[in-house]
Amino acid sequence: MKVVILAGGLGTRLAEETEIIPKPMVEIGDRPILWHIMKIYAHYGFNDFFIALGYKGDYIKRYFLDYCHINSSMTINLKNGHINTHENKAEDWQIHLMDTGLDTMTGGRIKRLQPWLENDTFMVTYGDGVSNINIQELLEFHKSHKCLATVTAVRPPARFGGLMFKGDLVDQFTEKPQAGEGWINGGFLVFEPEIFDYLTGDDDGLEVALLEKLADKGQLAAYRHQDFWQCMDTLRDKYRLKDLWDSGNPPWKVWG
Secondary structure, eight states: OEEEEEEOOOOGGGHHHHTTSOGGGOEETTEEHHHHHHHHHHHTTOOEEEEEEOTTHHHHHHHHHHHHHHTSEEEEOTTTOOEEEESOOOOOOEEEEEEOOSSOOHHHHHHHTHHHHTTSOEEEEETTEEEOOOHHHHHHHHHHHTOSEEEEEEOOOOSSOEEEEETTEEEEEEOOSSOOSOOEEOSOEEEOGGGGGGOOSTTOOIIIIIIHHHHHTTOEEEEEOOSOEEEOOSHHHHHHHHHHHHTTOOTTOOOO
């Protein structure tokens, strides 16, 4: 089953990083968040990736072009340019790096990939969010509900700590990792090919042009994930993910 990762946005709210590189290439530890997302899917056996490129897509292409060599020992013949790799430690992934336009909206990027996706169920997620979601359970949920699409509903992390009182005195500070701030679209979507009937072109956003229409038709199921989820929307989010990674036990690291 194919996995689409939307990696073409401008990332304006993370401008401190994205003036130089696209947001999916911002590193958590020593790897781009895009790599972390792919590791989640690959852990459950899904390693056929379509990366929908846009803003600074050349950085993502260059990263994967160099990936095999960087993760291998090698012998280089300087005279003829031949390169032989040894002890290749790269993952067994097939990666399609697809130019989907600089200004194309999220739904439009999926529409541009229709020729490669229109024959079977496929998955889509954003290039800036990680989770400990069980992808196999998500797929089973999708199949059991027989809808054209399933969205993973999550509750965003608490933005601020809370106060608990004892009378008029502050008793303690609390900071919950997940807050009851309402359910939102957390990515990790599953689609049937019929969704392409709802998309017309580059100006279609994913939520308005597609998900809202499917909801109106009773064709959008919601898989409620109540455990860890975090997007990297701001610099604060990046630092939180970095701290979790540096702790040695990041919640989204489902792979061994």
